[in-house]
Amino acid sequence: MKNHNLFSRTSLCILALAFLAFSAEAQNVRCSYQYFYKKDPAKGFYKVPDMRLDHCDGRTAWYSETTAISDSLSFIAFDETGSIADNETYGQLTRLRPKLFECTTIDYQTQSFIQHYKSATLHLNGTGQLILPEWVLSDEEKVVEGYLCHKATAQYLGRDWTVWYTEEIPLNIGPWLLWGAPGLIVEARDADNLFIFKFTGIESLTEGCRFDLLRKYYLEPHNKKRGADYTTDEMQKVESTYTKLMSDVHFFDEAHHIQGARATDANGRELDRAAFFKYIPKIPTEYWKNKK
Amino acid sequence: MRPRILSLLLALLVSCTAALAQTAVSGIVREKKTKEPVAGAFVLGLAASQQKAFAYSDGEGRFVLKVPEGVVLDEIRVSMMGFAATKLPLVPGTSTGIVIELAEQRTELRAARVEAAAVEEKGDTLSYTAGAFRDGTERSMGDLLEKLPGITVTPSGGIQHNGKAIGKLYVEGMDLMGARYGTVTNNLSADAIARVEVYQNHQPVRALQDISLTDRSAINIILKESVRSTWLFSGDAALGLPPFPLFEARVMLSNFGKKRQSLFLIKGNNDGGDILQELQQQSILGRGPGAYLITPGEVDSDLRSRLNPGRSYLSLPKEYWYDNLSGLGSLNHLVKMGETRQLRLTLQTAGERYNETSESREEIRFADGTSLEILENRTMTDRRGYFSGTAAYEDNGATRYISNEFSAAGQLRVNESVLQGGRNQYDQRYDLPSFKADNLLKLVLRRSAGRALELTSDSKYRRTNHSARYVTDGRDNGQHLFGQDYSTDLRTSQNWSAGRHRISLSEGMALEYVDRRAEAEGVTFEGVITSGSLSVLALRPTARVSDAISLGGARLTLALPATLHYLIIRGHDNLLYPTLTPSSSLQWKLSRRLELSASSYYALTRSNAESLLDAAVMQSWRTLAVSDSLRRSTRWNTQATLRWNDIPAMFFATLSGSWSMGGSNRASSSIWLENQTYQYYLPLSTATSGWSVNASLKKYFGLRAFVVELQGSWMENEMQEYLQGELVNYHSARLHTQLNLASNPVWWFSTDITGSYDRDFVTGSSKQQTQMVQIDGTLRFKPVKPLAIDATGHWLWSEIPGVRVSNTPLLKVSASWSLKNATLFVECRNLLNATEYRRESVSAYRTTSSITQLTGRQFLLGIRMSR
The missing domain is CATH 2.20.90 (Lipovitellin-phosvitin complex; beta-sheet shell regions)
Incomplete structure (x- = not known):
């Protein structure tokens, strides 16, 4: 009889834990954002108009729609040797122009995240444990896309962030690694005016959460032509490597075994490749130095 | 033994909890109404409005906030989807037994759409997200396309991009309808469309890509994922009055897959919907010079002759004035047979009865100061039955293209009018049966990266046996006009790509036989022949050379087509004359946003061989007209357009200008009498100009x-x-x-x-x-x-x-x-x-x-x- 009770309690616990999985059906949503970032503090913003934040089963995926489509098409377009397997899909793939080669996946149940980066054929994945931004909640209000929002500020991952969150969507998630406010973070910008996230819409997500797809794409090499993958729990290494890849042409060439590359304009005039290599990381380099 | 161990563990647990009392805050989250525990709620602990700790409630609603050292929490906030966000002030020192009750509240997703970038430009492809341009008023694909920048849709479903008719319409990358795509434009539901892609400068023949350039765009409709490769049913039904029953009915079944596409449509109405125009071959896609110029109420201009009763056209929605009873059926099926091959079958049939009541007053003022007044009250009924069938095979390989399209079409048309013209009442009746069959064979062989050979054979048979009768108190006039044409046109062309040049040299030979017989009964006009026949065999060797030169962001195209016409006319001397149309065009992308296009042509042309029929034809109850007898015309036309397309800023500006000058060796002339107008041509030179x-x-x-x-x-x-x-x-x-x-x-x-x-x-x-x-x-x-x-x-x-x-x-x-x-x-x-x-x-x-x-x-x- 006692055993039976114990079994029933265990079953209940499992059921409860299953329910604890953040009531998946009720909470699965896809939010869209625009992401603005600078490569040079003195110049204007670059815009990624199609950022998505999928929230499903207590996990979130932050990614660019075009990049995700491009990544998933590449599974079909190429075989495991890296040769073209499907011409039609390859044609579609070449028409896509992804703008952002990074995404963030967070598992709130384990309080862990992976920051994924792609540089040409190189894939970098940095894992880490979430830390709670100590948001200072303010009474300031404004309406964003029809939702009443409140302001909060915090020093987080090396930058002073100001965010606007809405309790009308009571999800503790947000773009990139911003999270933990009493509602969905719908707008965020840093004090140096280098990064801005702007919410543009939300819809319920009944299928097609891209969390698993993105992790699979970044963590499992699909074909042999794909360059070295690099996964580590030392987030700092991944961040500094990607920053270097994006800001140092010689390092980029070295990492991709490129020799004697030239860039020309439509008229054949040679361009300075180094001028294209500019990047400001969202987590500043100083943050890692201070952490040591 | 066992109870003792359990007691010990319990004691240890209690002592641990006591130790945590200073550094943890715990409690339970439950539902306000049912008091049931809530799992997975996000619990935040705040001190002076700053977040210091967080936890998720477990399966029994319990939570424990780990409070950092030296921090005293004074507020707890809890959030959870499906419940209202809750705040709870915390009395300093409270650390256990906190009960938080959540009130159920449906989370409203107000901005319920994920916005994709509305317009994206990728090379020569523009991609429009359909949702961004919808306002809920659009029903058909045509309604949606009308809302996209740079795209216009004609009433017959024809699509233009930047003022030019498109070269192809694809749905999911496949061309189901060929030139008669108006059925798709006017009937495919706007709701089914996810994106619209515009391929600028699209060359549909893969074997000619990068060799033969084109300035036409193609449109590809990308459907929503949920409607791809599934059978879609759509239908409309409406009933109204007066007169009763006024009706509108439409049933469409379609399936747009990657390997197979079908569209079956039946529709009819008597409330002003001119549905027959959907069956027209759209401009540019149709064959023949000048594409197909369609007059109001006409489905196919090939089925027309000079006996062509006119109908009114008002620039108003037809529901206000188009008095009709129309029906059509359209069966279209396309099968992809492998990577590059496809077979398309189309069968279309339609019928219409059209009524029109109108009156007009014309005043003709003559040089001597006198004038003539013509009054006409007309009640007209126009009936037609139309069918067409097409079978088209295409193999669009990278190095070899072969296509053959056979089609046949016919029409039975009867037009009856009762007219009050001047003081007399006229009964006017036309019987207009027509038939045509044509076959277009096209072959392209790509010899190398820069060379391709093109072979085209276009054959057509056309037969019209038209008659008219005009009856009034004093006169009974009749007109019979029989026409039978056979033409075949064989063309070859070689295409080279050499550096900046894309050179095309084509030569061809057309053979045409024209047979006309006109006979008028009871028609007399002094000095005018009203009965006669014409039999012409025409040989037309043609050559065309063109060069498309890429100059950085500019493309200059030079073309010189020339034809020598040799006409063997029964009972007359043979004729030999040339026609030519040298042209040049420039497309220059001055910047990412600014584009200049300019073109100029000179045309030396002649009327078609049919115009050699010297018998006048009684075209209506009062108009007797004779042809222009192979009129020679010259025209010089030049135009330039400067277009600013700033898609991200959504700003479009166009400035264009044109100038033309023309001349002819025949002068249009007319003589107006009380009951008759005679239109003819004088052998005199005339000139026109315009800008x-x-x-x-x-x-x-x-x-x-x-x-x-x-x-x-x-x-x-x-x-x-x-x-x-x-x-x-x-x-x-x-x-x-x-x-x-x-x-x-x-x-x-x-x-x-x-x-x-x-x-x-x-x-x-x-x-x-x-x-x-x-x-x-x-x-x-x-x-x-x-x-x-x-x-x-x-x-x-x-x-x-x-x-x-x-x-x-x-x-x-x-x-x-x-x-x-x-x-x-x-x-x-x-x-x-x-x-x-x-x-x-x-x-x-x-x-x-x-x-x-x-x-x-x-x-x-x-x-x-x-x-």
Whole structure:
């Protein structure tokens, strides 16, 4: 009889834990954002108009729609040797122009995240444990896309962030690694005016959460032509490597075994490749130095 | 033993909890109404409004906040989807037994759409996200395309991009309909479309890609994932009065897959829907010089002859004036047989009865100061039955292209009119049976990366056996016109790609046989032959050389087509003459946003061989006309357009200008008598010239919120014509201005208003000025999400010397209620019950007033299925 009770309690616990999985059906949503970032503090913003934040089963995926489509098409377009397997899909793939080669996946149940980066054929994945931004909640209000929002500020991952969150969507998630406010973070910008996230819409997500797809794409090499993958729990290494890849042409060439590359304009005039290599990381380099 | 161990563990646990009392805050989260525990709630602990700790509630609603050292929490906030966010002030020192109750609250996803980038430009491809341009008023694909920048849709479903007819329409990358794609434009539900891609400078033949350049765009419709490769059913049904029963019915079954596509459509109405025009071959895709110029009420211009009774055309929605009973059936199937091959089968049939009641008054002013007044009251019934069938095979490989399209079409048409012309009543009847069959074979072989050989064979047989009878009290005139043509055209062309040059050299030989027999009964006009026949065999060797030169961001195309015509005419001397049309065009992308296009051509042409028939043909109850006997015409035309396309800023500006000069060795002449008009050509040289400038600005503010388009143009023409044997020179000029405002600032309101003002100046035998104001507008109001109230209006005001006309505004109001898969609607057309529409026009020697009867106030109730 006692055993039976114990079994029933265990079953209940499992059921409860299953329910604890953040009531998946009720909470699965896809939010869209625009992401603005600078490569040079003195110049204007670059815009990624199609950022998505999928929230499903207590996990979130932050990614660019075009990049995700491009990544998933590449599974079909190429075989495991890296040769073209499907011409039609390859044609579609070449028409896509992804703008952002990074995404963030967070598992709130384990309080862990992976920051994924792609540089040409190189894939970098940095894992880490979430830390709670100590948001200072303010009474300031404004309406964003029809939702009443409140302001909060915090020093987080090396930058002073100001965010606007809405309790009308009571999800503790947000773009990139911003999270933990009493509602969905719908707008965020840093004090140096280098990064801005702007919410543009939300819809319920009944299928097609891209969390698993993105992790699979970044963590499992699909074909042999794909360059070295690099996964580590030392987030700092991944961040500094990607920053270097994006800001140092010689390092980029070295990492991709490129020799004697030239860039020309439509008229054949040679361009300075180094001028294209500019990047400001969202987590500043100083943050890692201070952490040591 | 075991109870002791358990007791020990329990004691240890209690002591641990006591130790945590300073550093942890715990409690339970439960539902307010049922007191059931809530799992997975996000619990935040705050100190002085700063977040210091967080936890998720477990399966029994319990949570433990780990409080950092030295921090005293004073507030707890809890959030969870499906519940209202909750705050709880915390008494300092409280650390256990906190109960938080959450009240159930449905989370409203108000911005319920994930916005994709509305327009993206990737190389030569423009991709429009359909959702960003919808305002809820669009039903068909055509309605949606109309809202996309740079795209216009004709009533027959033809699509233009930047003012040029497109070269191909694809759905999911496949060309199901060929040139008769109007059925898709007008019937595919707008709801099924996810994106619209525009491929600029699209070369559909893969073997010619990068060798033969084209300035045509293609449109590819990308469907929503949920409707791909599935059978879609859509249908409309409506009933109304007067007259009862007024009806509208449509059933369509379609399936757009990657390997197979089908579209089956049956539709009919008697409420002013001109559905036969959907069956037309769209411009450019149709074959033959000048593509297909379709006159009102016509399906296929190949089935037309000089006996062609005219119908009125009003620039108003046809529901106000088009008195019809129409039906059509269209069966289309396409199968992809492997990577590159496909077979397309199309069968279309249609029938229509059209009625028209109109009256007109014409005043012809002669040089001697006299004038002639022609009055005509007409009641017309036009019946037609039409069919066409097409089988097309295509193998579009990278190095070899082969296609063969066979089609046959026929029409039976009977047109009857009762006319009150002058003092007499006329009965006029036309019997117009026609048939045609044609076959187009095309072969392209790509020899190397820069060379391709093209072979085309186009054969056509056409037969018309048309007759007309005009009966009045004193006369019984008849006209018979038989025509039979056979033509075959064989062309080869070689294409090279060499550096910046894309050279094409083509040569061909056309063989044409033309047979015409005209016979008039009871028609007499002094010195005019009214019966005769023509039999011509024409040989036409043709050569064409063209070079498309890429110059950085510019493309210059030079072309010289020339044809030598050798006509063997039965009973006459043979004829030999050349025609040629050298042309040049420039497309220059001056910057990412600015594009210049310019073109110029000179044309030395002749009328077609049919014009050698010397017998006059009685074309209507009062018009006897003779052909222009192979008239030689020259024309020099040049035009330039500067277009600013700033897609991210949604701003479009166009400035264009054109100039032309022409000449002819025949002068158009007419003699006007009380009961008859004789139109003929004098062997005299005439000249015409004209120029125009046109500007338009279009700006989208906030993408959907506000669109302003301003157009203006000035056009001048010099013409010459002979009237009663006297030369009439006249000069005409037209100022046209148009302003369009469209706005849908909020989901529950949208409006689109266009106003235009035209002023005409004619100087010749007399000076005339006219002006016209026309306003068209639509307005949509949605008091609640599913309910839409729409209103449309049209108003025309015009003034000619001595006459000022203001038509009764034509208003339509409708209300529709959207259900999940259908829309119920009720509408009232012509709310003010306008019974006639009056138009006035003036030329150098002619003033025309026409009144067309409208269909009056009508009510309609029905259902439209979106899917």
